[in-house]
Amino acid sequence: MLKRKIDNVLIEWKKRENKKPLIIKGARQIGKTMSIRHFAENNYKYVVEVNFALQNQYCGIFNYGFEVDNIIKNITLLNPSLKFVPGETLIFFDELQACPSCATSLKSFKLDGRYDVICSGSLMGVYYQQIESNSVGYKEDIVMHSMDFEEFLWACGYDNTLIEDLFSHMFELKPLSRLMMQRMTDLFRDYMVLGGMPEVVNTYVSQGNFSGVLSLQQQLLQDYEEDITKYAVGMEKAKVLAVYRHISTFLAQENKRFQVTKLSNTARNRQYIGAVEWLENAGIINVCYCLHELSLPLKGNYNPKLYKVYYSDTGLLISSLDNEAQEDLRKNKNFATYKGAIYENIVADMLVKQGYDLYYYHKDKPSFEMDFFVRSANYLWPMEVKANNRASASLNKLTDSTNQKYSKDIKYGIKLCAANIGFNGHFYTFPYFLTFLLKRWMREQE
Numbered sequence: 001m002l003k004r005k006i007d008n009v010l011i012e013w014k015k016r017e018n019k020k021p022l023i024i025k026g027a028r029q030i031g032k033t034m035s036i037r038h039f040a041e042n043n044y045k046y047v048v049e050v051n052f053a054l055q056n057q058y059c060g061i062f063n064y065g066f067e068v069d070n071i072i073k074n075i076t077l078l079n080p081s082l083k084f085v086p087g088e089t090l091i092f093f094d095e096l097q098a099c100p101s102c103a104t105s106l107k108s109f110k111l112d113g114r115y116d117v118i119c120s121g122s123l124m125g126v127y128y129q130q131i132e133s134n135s136v137g138y139k140e141d142i143v144m145h146s147m148d149f150e151e152f153l154w155a156c157g158y159d160n161t162l163i164e165d166l167f168s169h170m171f172e173l174k175p176l177s178r179l180m181m182q183r184m185t186d187l188f189r190d191y192m193v194l195g196g197m198p199e200v201v202n203t204y205v206s207q208g209n210f211s212g213v214l215s216l217q218q219q220l221l222q223d224y225e226e227d228i229t230k231y232a233v234g235m236e237k238a239k240v241l242a243v244y245r246h247i248s249t250f251l252a253q254e255n256k257r258f259q260v261t262k263l264s265n266t267a268r269n270r271q272y273i274g275a276v277e278w279l280e281n282a283g284i285i286n287v288c289y290c291l292h293e294l295s296l297p298l299k300g301n302y303n304p305k306l307y308k309v310y311y312s313d314t315g316l317l318i319s320s321l322d323n324e325a326q327e328d329l330r331k332n333k334n335f336a337t338y339k340g341a342i343y344e345n346i347v348a349d350m351l352v353k354q355g356y357d358l359y360y361y362h363k364d365k366p367s368f369e370m371d372f373f374v375r376s377a378n379y380l381w382p383m384e385v386k387a388n389n390r391a392s393a394s395l396n397k398l399t400d401s402t403n404q405k406y407s408k409d410i411k412y413g414i415k416l417c418a419a420n421i422g423f424n425g426h427f428y429t430f431p432y433f434l435t436f437l438l439k440r441w442m443r444e445q446e
Contacts, residue, residue, distance in 0.1 A: 001034070001038050002031070002034075002151070002154075002198055002202060003151065003154045003155070004031060004147070005150075005151060006024070006035050006142070006144055007035065007038070009142065010022075010035070010039040010043075010118075011039070011043070014039075014043055014116065019116065019140075020106075020110050020138060020139050020140045021106040021109050021110055021116075021117035021118070021135075021138065021139050021140070022117070022119070022139070022140050022142065023096070023103075023118075023119045023120070023135075023140070023141050023142070024036065024118065024119070024120040024142045024144050025120065025142070025143055025144070025283075026120075026122070026144035026145060026283050027145075027146070027282065027284055027313075028122035028220075028223060028224070028227065029122075029197055029198070029220055029223070030145060030146045030147075030196075030197065030198070030283075031144070031146075031147070031198040032120045032122070032144055033094055033120065034198065035144075036092055036094075036118055036120060037049070037092075040090045040092060040118075043090075044088060044090040044116070045085065045088040045089070046083045046084070046089040046090070047089070047090050047092065048075065048082050048083075048084065048089060048091045048092065049092045049094065050091075050092070050093050050094065051094040051095050052093065052094065052096065052098035052099035052102065053094075053095035053098040054095070056098070057078060058075070058078060058099070059098070059099040059101075059102075061074035061075055061078070062074075062101050062104070062105060066104050066105040066107070066108045067108055068105075068108050068109055068112040068114070068115070071105055071108075072084050084115065086114035086115065087114070089115050089116070090115070090116045090117075090118065091115050091116070091117045092117075092118050092119075093118070093119045094119075094120055094121070095120075095121050095122070096119045096120065096127075097121040097122065097123045097231075098121075102119065103119070104135065106119070106135045106138050107135060107137075107138040110138040110139075111138075119139075123227060123231055123282050126231060126282050145283075145312070145352065145353045146195060146196030146197050146198070146313045147198060148350065148436055149191055149350065149433060149436040150163060150436050151196070152187075152191045152194075152196065152201060153187065155201050155202070155205050156187065156205060163437075166184070166434060166437065167437050167441065169421055170421060170434055171445070173421055174421065175420040175421050176420055176421060176431075184431070184433050185418070185431065185433065187433070188431075188432060188433035189333045189335065192314050192315070192318070192335060192342060192346050193210070193315060193329065194213060195217070195313040195314050195315020195316055196315070197216075197217070197315065197316075199216055200213055200216050200217060200220075200315060203216060214319055217315055217316055217318075217319035218319055220316060221316060221320060224244065224282075224284055225244065227282065228240050228241055228244060228282075229241070231282075232278060236274055236275060236278065239271065239272055239274070239275035240275040240278050240279060242263045242272075242275070243258075243272060243276055243279060243309070244279060244284065246263060247309055247310075247311060247317070247320070248317060248321060248341075250308070251308075251309075251310070251341035251344070251345065252341060256308050257306065257308055257362075258276065258307055258308060258309045269305055273304075276307070276309065279309075284311075284312055285311060285312055286309075286310045286311075286348050286349065286352050287307050287308070287309055287310075287358065288307060288309075288310065288348060288358035288359060288372070289302035289303065289307045289358065289360075290302060290303045290306035290307065290359075290361065291303075291359050291360070291373060293407075294361060294373070294380065294382075294398070294407035294409070294410065295380065295407055295408075295409050296375060296409045297375070298357065298373065298380075302359055306362070308358075308360065310348040310349065310358075311345055311349075312349060312352070313349065314342065314345045314346040314349055317341075317342065317345050329342075335387070340385065340386070340387035343385050343386075343387050343432060344371060344385050346432065347372065347432065347435055348372070350435040350436050351374065351435070351438070353436070354436070354438065354439040355439065356374050356439070358372065359372065359373045360372055361373065361382075368394060368397075370382045370383070370384060370394055370395070370398065372385070374438075374442070376442045376443070376445075377443075377446055379410065379411050379412070379446075380409040381410070381412065381413060381414055381442070382394075382395060382399070382427075383414045383415075383416065384413065384415050385416045385417075386415060386416070386417040386418075387417075388417065388418070389418055392415050392427065395413045395415055395426070395427050396426060396427075398410050398413055399412055399413045399426040399427050400426065412426065412427055412428065413427035413428070414427060414428050414429075414430065414438070415427050415428070415429045416430055416431070416432050416435060417429065417431070417432070418431065418432070419431065421434075
């Protein structure tokens with residue numbers, strides 16, 4: 001069983017006296033069901049699991065109302081062996097998107113209080129408006145992602161001693177040793193190829209090599225296509241598929257922006273906004289919006305018509321590329337190709353997994369662009385991702401204290417590249433693999 005960060009989240013949830021039913025949402029195959037089962041087996045005497053996608057007959061348990069006793073009666077009619085003991089039972093409703101009416105019952109379970117309830121689903125973002133309207137105020141939501149780099153390190157046998165050592169170097173601006181840099185770089189390159197899908201990571205760790213990994217990743221890509229075909233409605237289906245199949249095409253461009261003309265010469269951006277939102281709500285992509293101005297706050301300060309689209313798992317991006325690119329990346333670890341898109345994608349993924357929304361900035365005249373922006377309590381932080389360790393002219397301009405024509409909210413910047421830890425008075429330099437500690441570093445830095 002792979003150690004996941006959600007394990008502690010679930011334990012803390014159980015300790016609360018007045019807890020609400022929990023809804024865990026996220027993309028398919030990121031480990032939601034396995035994590036919940038592991039938690040249930042170790043913390044409850046009795047566990048009742050209902051999978052609405054595989055056990056469609058259970059969708060009828062709400063046909064005669066949402067009172068808890070009626071629901072339990074109907075469940076035990078279908079399976080008399082199940083036991084419901086107050087205070088000792090967890091009810092786990094899986095694949096909630098296949099039975100959205102289940103969400104209405106959460107109010108009853110919360111007010112009743114005899115049983116703990118957890119729900120999960122792989123496409124709940126797509127159906128969330130319907131679910132949300134039925135359960136406002138009587139549920140708690142958690143978004144789960146595929147494994148982040150810290151969880152990958154745990155899977156490889158490293159513990160928090162390594163994590164704290166890395167953070168100590170980062171906080172004290174103390175360069176890592178050559179041995180540490182090389183080892184962490186090698187691990188991070190493996191993580192980029194693999195991504196964070198638990199089955200993929202587990203296969204790699206148990207075998208000690210990449211055998212069979214690509215076929216697992218390509219099957220996941222096909223599964224996502226099947227989800228789109230099954231769940232996207234009407235004409236939107238073709239548009240969602242078109243966007244999904246062209247993500248790597250967008251990223252191969254110099255500016256990496258979503259451009260609808262890559263899909264069709266006659267297409268209009270407004271026609272595809274719904275398709276992009278569908279993929280984002282399904283947890284398949286991360287969307288990065290272009291800022292109007294370089295100022296705080298960030299929300300509401302962006303252009304919804306200008307955005308970049310990244311895979312929510314970089315391993316899936318790499319597995320979507322052509323065979324020649326696959327061979328180059330897997331054998332030669334040549335991640336600097338593809339116009340830096342792979343490094344941008346992994347940084348976007350790592351930022352999202354820390355809870356950040358994604359923003360960038362672009363200006364045509366004069367030409368100026370910055371890959372990402374995040375905020376701390378007091379400042380706006382520009383972040384440049386370099387596929388090499390060349391000079392950072394844009395970052396120098398933004399952090400020049402003698403010239404604040406761009407933004408008064410910016411004090412320092414961050415450069416992510418293949419270099420060691422450093423600070424030049426204007427921006428901090430960190431190796432890519434330390435991105436997963438960025439939010440903690442920023443919080444403690446201020």
